[in-house]
Amino acid sequence: MPGLSQKFSQISESQTVALNSLMAKMKREGRDVVALGAGEPDFDTPQHIKDAAITAIRQGKTKYTPADGIMDLKEAISKWLADDYGAVYKPSEIIVTPGAKYAVFQALLAVCNPGDEVLLPVPYWVSYPEQVKLAGAVLKPLETDQNTGLKITPEQLDRAITDKTKVLILNSPSNPSGAVYSAEELEELARVIEKRGIYVISDEIYDKIVYDGVQFASMTKYPGIREQLLLVNGVSKSFAMTGWRIGYLAAPQEIATGVKKFQGHTTSNPTSISQYAALGGMNGPKEFINEMMKAFTERRNYVHTRLTNMPGVSCMLPQGAFYAFPDFGAYMGTSQDGIEINSSIDLCGYLLEKFDVAIVPGIAFGMDTHARLSFATSMEILEKALNRIERGLASLK
Numbered sequence: 001m002p003g004l005s006q007k008f009s010q011i012s013e014s015q016t017v018a019l020n021s022l023m024a025k026m027k028r029e030g031r032d033v034v035a036l037g038a039g040e041p042d043f044d045t046p047q048h049i050k051d052a053a054i055t056a057i058r059q060g061k062t063k064y065t066p067a068d069g070i071m072d073l074k075e076a077i078s079k080w081l082a083d084d085y086g087a088v089y090k091p092s093e094i095i096v097t098p099g100a101k102y103a104v105f106q107a108l109l110a111v112c113n114p115g116d117e118v119l120l121p122v123p124y125w126v127s128y129p130e131q132v133k134l135a136g137a138v139l140k141p142l143e144t145d146q147n148t149g150l151k152i153t154p155e156q157l158d159r160a161i162t163d164k165t166k167v168l169i170l171n172s173p174s175n176p177s178g179a180v181y182s183a184e185e186l187e188e189l190a191r192v193i194e195k196r197g198i199y200v201i202s203d204e205i206y207d208k209i210v211y212d213g214v215q216f217a218s219m220t221k222y223p224g225i226r227e228q229l230l231l232v233n234g235v236s237k238s239f240a241m242t243g244w245r246i247g248y249l250a251a252p253q254e255i256a257t258g259v260k261k262f263q264g265h266t267t268s269n270p271t272s273i274s275q276y277a278a279l280g281g282m283n284g285p286k287e288f289i290n291e292m293m294k295a296f297t298e299r300r301n302y303v304h305t306r307l308t309n310m311p312g313v314s315c316m317l318p319q320g321a322f323y324a325f326p327d328f329g330a331y332m333g334t335s336q337d338g339i340e341i342n343s344s345i346d347l348c349g350y351l352l353e354k355f356d357v358a359i360v361p362g363i364a365f366g367m368d369t370h371a372r373l374s375f376a377t378s379m380e381i382l383e384k385a386l387n388r389i390e391r392g393l394a395s396l397k
Protein backbone atom coordinates (compact mmCIF):
# COMPACT_ATOMS: atom_id res chain seq x y z
CA MET A 1 0.00 0.00 0.00
CA PRO A 2 1.49 3.40 -0.91
CA GLY A 3 0.18 4.93 2.35
CA LEU A 4 -0.53 8.45 3.48
CA SER A 5 1.03 11.41 1.67
CA GLN A 6 3.96 13.29 3.22
CA LYS A 7 1.70 16.28 3.69
CA PHE A 8 -0.87 14.36 5.72
CA SER A 9 1.72 12.34 7.61
CA GLN A 10 3.22 15.50 9.06
CA ILE A 11 -0.02 16.73 10.67
CA SER A 12 0.38 16.16 14.40
CA GLU A 13 -2.39 14.50 16.26
CA SER A 14 -3.69 16.90 18.83
CA GLN A 15 -1.57 16.77 21.98
CA THR A 16 -4.75 16.46 23.95
CA VAL A 17 -6.18 13.40 22.20
CA ALA A 18 -5.17 10.97 24.96
CA LEU A 19 -6.75 13.21 27.61
CA ASN A 20 -9.92 13.61 25.57
CA SER A 21 -10.23 9.82 25.20
CA LEU A 22 -9.69 9.40 28.93
CA MET A 23 -12.36 11.99 29.65
CA ALA A 24 -14.82 10.27 27.30
CA LYS A 25 -14.10 6.93 28.99
CA MET A 26 -14.61 8.41 32.46
CA LYS A 27 -17.92 9.93 31.37
CA ARG A 28 -19.05 6.59 29.93
CA GLU A 29 -18.24 5.02 33.28
CA GLY A 30 -20.61 7.50 34.88
CA ARG A 31 -18.03 9.79 36.49
CA ASP A 32 -19.09 13.39 36.99
CA VAL A 33 -16.32 15.05 34.95
CA VAL A 34 -16.39 18.86 34.85
CA ALA A 35 -14.87 20.14 31.61
CA LEU A 36 -13.54 23.65 30.94
CA GLY A 37 -12.28 22.91 27.46
CA ALA A 38 -14.95 24.51 25.26
CA GLY A 39 -13.82 27.00 22.62
CA GLU A 40 -17.26 28.42 21.99
CA PRO A 41 -19.81 30.64 23.73
CA ASP A 42 -22.30 28.60 25.77
CA PHE A 43 -25.07 30.98 24.64
CA ASP A 44 -27.61 29.92 22.05
CA THR A 45 -27.57 31.58 18.61
CA PRO A 46 -30.02 34.52 18.91
CA GLN A 47 -33.54 33.88 17.65
CA HIS A 48 -33.50 36.57 14.93
CA ILE A 49 -30.46 34.85 13.38
CA LYS A 50 -32.16 31.46 13.44
CA ASP A 51 -35.26 33.08 11.93
CA ALA A 52 -33.19 34.51 9.08
CA ALA A 53 -31.99 30.98 8.31
CA ILE A 54 -35.50 29.53 8.49
CA THR A 55 -36.79 32.22 6.15
CA ALA A 56 -33.94 31.45 3.72
CA ILE A 57 -34.93 27.78 3.71
CA ARG A 58 -38.61 28.65 3.16
CA GLN A 59 -37.65 30.93 0.27
CA GLY A 60 -35.63 28.16 -1.36
CA LYS A 61 -32.26 29.84 -0.89
CA THR A 62 -30.69 26.43 -0.67
CA LYS A 63 -28.67 26.34 -3.89
CA TYR A 64 -25.06 27.16 -4.77
CA THR A 65 -24.10 30.76 -4.20
CA PRO A 66 -21.04 32.50 -5.67
CA ALA A 67 -17.92 30.76 -4.30
CA ASP A 68 -16.92 33.87 -2.33
CA GLY A 69 -20.37 34.39 -0.79
CA ILE A 70 -23.60 36.26 -1.53
CA MET A 71 -23.20 39.92 -2.44
CA ASP A 72 -25.60 41.09 0.34
CA LEU A 73 -23.37 39.51 2.99
CA LYS A 74 -20.16 40.81 1.42
CA GLU A 75 -21.70 44.29 1.37
CA ALA A 76 -22.78 43.94 5.00
CA ILE A 77 -19.22 42.92 5.99
CA SER A 78 -17.81 45.83 4.01
CA LYS A 79 -20.19 48.21 5.83
CA TRP A 80 -19.38 46.59 9.20
CA LEU A 81 -15.64 47.12 8.62
CA ALA A 82 -16.26 50.73 7.60
CA ASP A 83 -18.59 51.51 10.55
CA ASP A 84 -16.51 49.76 13.22
CA TYR A 85 -12.97 50.49 12.07
CA GLY A 86 -13.21 53.04 9.27
CA ALA A 87 -11.65 50.39 7.02
CA VAL A 88 -12.47 50.57 3.32
CA TYR A 89 -12.88 47.16 1.67
CA LYS A 90 -14.79 46.65 -1.55
CA PRO A 91 -17.00 43.54 -1.61
CA SER A 92 -14.61 42.08 -4.21
CA GLU A 93 -11.82 42.20 -1.59
CA ILE A 94 -13.92 40.16 0.86
CA ILE A 95 -14.24 36.36 0.70
CA VAL A 96 -16.86 34.68 2.87
CA THR A 97 -15.34 31.41 4.08
CA PRO A 98 -16.59 28.25 5.82
CA GLY A 99 -15.42 29.52 9.23
CA ALA A 100 -12.56 31.82 10.18
CA LYS A 101 -10.30 28.76 10.43
CA TYR A 102 -10.49 28.21 6.67
CA ALA A 103 -9.88 31.93 6.10
CA VAL A 104 -6.56 31.67 8.02
CA PHE A 105 -5.59 28.54 6.08
CA GLN A 106 -6.35 30.06 2.70
CA ALA A 107 -4.51 33.25 3.65
CA LEU A 108 -1.41 31.16 4.42
CA LEU A 109 -1.73 29.19 1.18
CA ALA A 110 -2.21 32.40 -0.77
CA VAL A 111 1.09 34.01 0.28
CA CYS A 112 3.47 31.19 1.28
CA ASN A 113 5.85 29.35 -1.03
CA PRO A 114 7.61 26.18 0.15
CA GLY A 115 10.29 27.05 2.70
CA ASP A 116 8.95 30.54 3.48
CA GLU A 117 9.06 31.41 7.17
CA VAL A 118 5.94 32.22 9.19
CA LEU A 119 6.36 34.08 12.47
CA LEU A 120 4.02 32.95 15.20
CA PRO A 121 3.84 34.44 18.71
CA VAL A 122 3.67 31.88 21.54
CA PRO A 123 1.20 31.01 23.02
CA TYR A 124 -0.73 30.39 19.81
CA TRP A 125 -4.06 28.96 18.78
CA VAL A 126 -3.66 25.21 18.17
CA SER A 127 -4.47 25.14 14.45
CA TYR A 128 -1.90 27.70 13.28
CA PRO A 129 1.22 25.47 13.42
CA GLU A 130 -0.49 22.62 11.55
CA GLN A 131 -1.82 25.00 8.90
CA VAL A 132 1.67 26.48 8.44
CA LYS A 133 3.06 22.98 7.85
CA LEU A 134 0.27 22.16 5.39
CA ALA A 135 1.11 25.34 3.50
CA GLY A 136 4.67 23.99 3.10
CA ALA A 137 6.05 26.87 5.17
CA VAL A 138 8.43 26.84 8.13
CA LEU A 139 7.21 27.86 11.56
CA LYS A 140 9.30 30.39 13.51
CA PRO A 141 7.88 30.75 17.03
CA LEU A 142 8.25 34.08 18.82
CA GLU A 143 8.50 33.35 22.54
CA THR A 144 6.79 35.70 25.02
CA ASP A 145 6.52 35.87 28.81
CA GLN A 146 4.44 37.52 31.53
CA ASN A 147 6.73 40.60 31.49
CA THR A 148 5.29 41.69 28.17
CA GLY A 149 1.82 40.32 28.97
CA LEU A 150 2.42 37.31 26.69
CA LYS A 151 2.71 39.71 23.74
CA ILE A 152 5.56 40.22 21.26
CA THR A 153 7.46 43.51 21.05
CA PRO A 154 8.31 45.46 17.89
CA GLU A 155 12.05 44.98 18.54
CA GLN A 156 11.54 41.23 18.82
CA LEU A 157 9.57 41.19 15.58
CA ASP A 158 12.21 43.25 13.79
CA ARG A 159 14.99 40.92 14.99
CA ALA A 160 13.10 37.79 13.93
CA ILE A 161 12.49 38.84 10.33
CA THR A 162 14.86 37.31 7.76
CA ASP A 163 14.82 37.40 3.98
CA LYS A 164 12.79 34.19 4.15
CA THR A 165 10.04 35.66 6.36
CA LYS A 166 6.76 35.90 4.49
CA VAL A 167 4.11 36.52 7.11
CA LEU A 168 3.38 37.15 10.79
CA ILE A 169 0.24 35.63 12.32
CA LEU A 170 -1.21 37.90 14.99
CA ASN A 171 -4.24 37.05 17.11
CA SER A 172 -5.65 39.77 19.36
CA PRO A 173 -7.60 39.16 21.59
CA SER A 174 -5.63 35.96 21.98
CA ASN A 175 -6.77 32.39 22.30
CA PRO A 176 -5.45 31.11 24.76
CA SER A 177 -4.07 34.02 26.82
CA GLY A 178 -6.79 36.67 26.50
CA ALA A 179 -4.04 39.24 25.82
CA VAL A 180 -5.13 42.27 23.79
CA TYR A 181 -2.68 44.51 21.91
CA SER A 182 -3.34 48.22 22.48
CA ALA A 183 -3.61 50.62 19.54
CA GLU A 184 -0.11 51.93 20.32
CA GLU A 185 1.39 48.44 20.47
CA LEU A 186 -0.25 47.50 17.17
CA GLU A 187 0.93 50.70 15.55
CA GLU A 188 4.53 49.93 16.49
CA LEU A 189 4.21 46.40 15.11
CA ALA A 190 2.57 47.80 11.96
CA ARG A 191 5.57 50.11 11.47
CA VAL A 192 7.94 47.13 11.52
CA ILE A 193 5.66 45.16 9.18
CA GLU A 194 5.55 48.09 6.75
CA LYS A 195 9.28 48.74 6.91
CA ARG A 196 10.25 45.09 6.45
CA GLY A 197 7.64 44.36 3.76
CA ILE A 198 6.11 41.19 5.21
CA TYR A 199 2.46 40.18 5.28
CA VAL A 200 0.42 40.00 8.48
CA ILE A 201 -2.55 37.69 8.99
CA SER A 202 -4.56 39.43 11.70
CA ASP A 203 -7.05 37.02 13.27
CA GLU A 204 -9.57 39.30 14.97
CA ILE A 205 -12.25 36.68 15.66
CA TYR A 206 -12.62 37.82 19.31
CA ASP A 207 -12.87 41.54 18.49
CA LYS A 208 -16.24 41.95 20.22
CA ILE A 209 -15.18 40.05 23.34
CA VAL A 210 -13.11 42.58 25.34
CA TYR A 211 -13.42 43.53 29.03
CA ASP A 212 -13.22 46.55 31.36
CA GLY A 213 -13.64 49.12 28.64
CA VAL A 214 -10.47 47.75 26.99
CA GLN A 215 -10.49 49.29 23.54
CA PHE A 216 -10.14 46.67 20.85
CA ALA A 217 -7.65 47.83 18.20
CA SER A 218 -7.82 46.45 14.69
CA MET A 219 -4.88 46.10 12.30
CA THR A 220 -7.07 47.80 9.70
CA LYS A 221 -6.34 51.11 11.49
CA TYR A 222 -2.87 51.38 9.92
CA PRO A 223 -3.24 52.41 6.28
CA GLY A 224 0.51 52.00 5.68
CA ILE A 225 0.09 48.20 5.73
CA ARG A 226 -3.19 48.04 3.78
CA GLU A 227 -1.56 46.03 0.98
CA GLN A 228 0.17 43.68 3.46
CA LEU A 229 -2.83 42.94 5.68
CA LEU A 230 -4.88 39.75 5.48
CA LEU A 231 -7.72 40.30 7.91
CA VAL A 232 -9.61 37.34 9.34
CA ASN A 233 -12.86 37.54 11.26
CA GLY A 234 -16.28 35.92 11.36
CA VAL A 235 -19.51 35.45 13.24
CA SER A 236 -18.64 32.30 15.22
CA LYS A 237 -17.76 33.91 18.54
CA SER A 238 -19.49 37.30 18.63
CA PHE A 239 -22.84 35.99 17.35
CA ALA A 240 -22.59 32.59 19.10
CA MET A 241 -22.66 30.88 15.69
CA THR A 242 -19.79 28.38 15.86
CA GLY A 243 -21.69 25.56 14.20
CA TRP A 244 -22.90 27.66 11.27
CA ARG A 245 -19.37 27.94 9.83
CA ILE A 246 -19.17 31.49 8.53
CA GLY A 247 -15.97 33.52 8.58
CA TYR A 248 -14.32 35.91 6.18
CA LEU A 249 -11.03 37.13 4.78
CA ALA A 250 -10.56 40.76 3.74
CA ALA A 251 -7.40 41.20 1.68
CA PRO A 252 -5.79 43.12 -1.18
CA GLN A 253 -7.52 42.42 -4.49
CA GLU A 254 -4.87 40.08 -5.93
CA ILE A 255 -5.00 37.84 -2.86
CA ALA A 256 -8.79 37.96 -2.58
CA THR A 257 -9.11 36.94 -6.23
CA GLY A 258 -6.69 34.04 -5.70
CA VAL A 259 -8.54 32.86 -2.62
CA LYS A 260 -11.88 33.06 -4.45
CA LYS A 261 -10.52 30.71 -7.13
CA PHE A 262 -9.02 28.34 -4.55
CA GLN A 263 -12.21 28.21 -2.50
CA GLY A 264 -14.20 27.65 -5.69
CA HIS A 265 -12.20 24.48 -6.35
CA THR A 266 -12.05 23.19 -2.78
CA THR A 267 -15.23 23.88 -0.80
CA SER A 268 -17.30 26.02 -3.20
CA ASN A 269 -19.48 28.47 -1.32
CA PRO A 270 -20.00 28.40 2.44
CA THR A 271 -23.45 26.98 3.24
CA SER A 272 -26.10 29.21 1.66
CA ILE A 273 -28.44 29.04 4.65
CA SER A 274 -25.67 29.99 7.08
CA GLN A 275 -24.78 32.98 4.93
CA TYR A 276 -28.36 34.28 5.23
CA ALA A 277 -28.23 33.64 8.97
CA ALA A 278 -24.98 35.63 9.25
CA LEU A 279 -26.57 38.42 7.21
CA GLY A 280 -29.49 38.43 9.67
CA GLY A 281 -26.94 38.79 12.47
CA MET A 282 -25.05 41.64 10.84
CA ASN A 283 -28.18 43.60 9.99
CA GLY A 284 -30.07 42.77 13.19
CA PRO A 285 -29.99 43.94 16.82
CA LYS A 286 -26.68 43.59 18.67
CA GLU A 287 -27.81 43.96 22.30
CA PHE A 288 -27.32 40.26 22.96
CA ILE A 289 -23.56 40.80 22.65
CA ASN A 290 -23.74 43.10 25.71
CA GLU A 291 -25.75 40.48 27.60
CA MET A 292 -23.19 37.83 26.74
CA MET A 293 -20.36 40.16 27.80
CA LYS A 294 -22.04 40.80 31.17
CA ALA A 295 -22.00 37.08 31.89
CA PHE A 296 -18.44 36.64 30.57
CA THR A 297 -17.19 39.53 32.71
CA GLU A 298 -18.61 38.09 35.92
CA ARG A 299 -17.13 34.69 35.12
CA ARG A 300 -13.76 36.08 34.09
CA ASN A 301 -13.44 38.00 37.36
CA TYR A 302 -14.43 34.95 39.37
CA VAL A 303 -12.05 32.58 37.57
CA HIS A 304 -9.13 35.01 37.77
CA THR A 305 -9.66 35.69 41.49
CA ARG A 306 -9.93 32.01 42.31
CA LEU A 307 -6.83 31.07 40.30
CA THR A 308 -4.62 33.85 41.64
CA ASN A 309 -5.64 32.93 45.20
CA MET A 310 -4.26 29.43 44.73
CA PRO A 311 -0.71 29.12 46.10
CA GLY A 312 1.97 29.17 43.38
CA VAL A 313 -0.45 30.00 40.55
CA SER A 314 -0.07 33.19 38.54
CA CYS A 315 -2.51 34.25 35.87
CA MET A 316 -2.75 37.31 33.67
CA LEU A 317 -6.13 38.99 33.82
CA PRO A 318 -7.65 38.16 30.43
CA GLN A 319 -8.53 41.38 28.60
CA GLY A 320 -10.43 39.61 25.85
CA ALA A 321 -11.81 36.26 24.59
CA PHE A 322 -13.15 33.77 27.15
CA TYR A 323 -10.11 31.88 28.37
CA ALA A 324 -7.76 32.09 31.34
CA PHE A 325 -4.21 30.83 30.85
CA PRO A 326 -2.65 30.34 34.29
CA ASP A 327 0.99 29.46 34.88
CA PHE A 328 1.34 26.27 36.96
CA GLY A 329 5.15 26.28 36.72
CA ALA A 330 5.48 26.11 40.52
CA TYR A 331 3.91 22.64 40.44
CA MET A 332 6.40 21.16 37.98
CA GLY A 333 8.57 18.61 39.80
CA THR A 334 5.89 17.83 42.41
CA SER A 335 4.17 14.48 42.87
CA GLN A 336 1.41 12.64 44.64
CA ASP A 337 1.21 8.89 45.31
CA GLY A 338 3.90 8.18 42.73
CA ILE A 339 2.33 10.39 40.04
CA GLU A 340 4.99 12.88 38.95
CA ILE A 341 4.13 16.24 37.44
CA ASN A 342 6.73 17.33 34.89
CA SER A 343 4.60 18.78 32.11
CA SER A 344 1.22 20.35 31.41
CA ILE A 345 -0.03 16.99 30.13
CA ASP A 346 1.04 15.35 33.43
CA LEU A 347 -0.74 18.04 35.42
CA CYS A 348 -3.95 18.00 33.37
CA GLY A 349 -3.94 14.17 33.33
CA TYR A 350 -3.60 14.13 37.11
CA LEU A 351 -6.40 16.65 37.62
CA LEU A 352 -8.64 14.70 35.28
CA GLU A 353 -7.96 11.22 36.63
CA LYS A 354 -7.88 12.07 40.32
CA PHE A 355 -10.16 15.10 40.59
CA ASP A 356 -12.55 14.75 37.64
CA VAL A 357 -11.81 18.16 36.14
CA ALA A 358 -10.70 18.70 32.52
CA ILE A 359 -8.60 21.67 31.39
CA VAL A 360 -6.40 21.95 28.29
CA PRO A 361 -2.61 21.43 28.66
CA GLY A 362 -0.58 24.51 27.75
CA ILE A 363 1.71 22.47 25.47
CA ALA A 364 -1.12 22.50 22.91
CA PHE A 365 -0.56 26.28 22.72
CA GLY A 366 3.24 26.08 22.94
CA MET A 367 3.66 26.75 26.70
CA ASP A 368 4.22 23.65 28.77
CA THR A 369 3.93 25.15 32.25
CA HIS A 370 0.47 26.60 31.56
CA ALA A 371 -3.05 25.30 31.01
CA ARG A 372 -6.13 26.83 29.42
CA LEU A 373 -9.49 27.12 31.16
CA SER A 374 -12.51 28.25 29.18
CA PHE A 375 -15.04 30.27 31.13
CA ALA A 376 -17.71 29.94 28.46
CA THR A 377 -19.78 27.93 30.91
CA SER A 378 -22.02 28.52 33.93
CA MET A 379 -20.84 29.95 37.27
CA GLU A 380 -22.00 26.74 38.92
CA ILE A 381 -19.73 24.61 36.73
CA LEU A 382 -16.85 27.07 37.13
CA GLU A 383 -17.12 26.95 40.91
CA LYS A 384 -17.16 23.16 40.92
CA ALA A 385 -14.18 22.98 38.55
CA LEU A 386 -12.09 25.51 40.47
CA ASN A 387 -12.79 23.76 43.77
CA ARG A 388 -11.46 20.56 42.24
CA ILE A 389 -8.38 22.23 40.75
CA GLU A 390 -7.65 23.83 44.11
CA ARG A 391 -7.91 20.49 45.91
CA GLY A 392 -5.80 18.80 43.25
CA LEU A 393 -2.99 21.34 43.53
CA ALA A 394 -3.11 21.29 47.33
CA SER A 395 -2.52 17.51 47.27
CA LEU A 396 0.74 17.84 45.29
CA LYS A 397 3.96 17.74 47.30
Ligand SMILES: Cc1ncc(COP(=O)(O)O)c(C=O)c1O
Binds near residue numbers: 236
Ligand atom coordinates in the same frame (compact mmCIF):
# COMPACT_ATOMS: atom_id res chain seq x y z
C1 LIG B 1 -8.05 32.38 17.40
C2 LIG B 1 -9.09 31.64 16.65
N1 LIG B 1 -9.19 31.82 15.31
C3 LIG B 1 -10.11 31.18 14.59
C4 LIG B 1 -11.00 30.32 15.19
C5 LIG B 1 -11.96 29.55 14.33
O1 LIG B 1 -13.13 30.21 14.10
P1 LIG B 1 -14.25 29.49 13.23
O2 LIG B 1 -15.02 28.62 14.15
O3 LIG B 1 -15.05 30.62 12.64
O4 LIG B 1 -13.57 28.69 12.16
C6 LIG B 1 -10.94 30.09 16.58
C7 LIG B 1 -11.85 29.13 17.22
O5 LIG B 1 -11.61 28.60 18.28
C8 LIG B 1 -9.97 30.79 17.32
O6 LIG B 1 -9.88 30.62 18.64
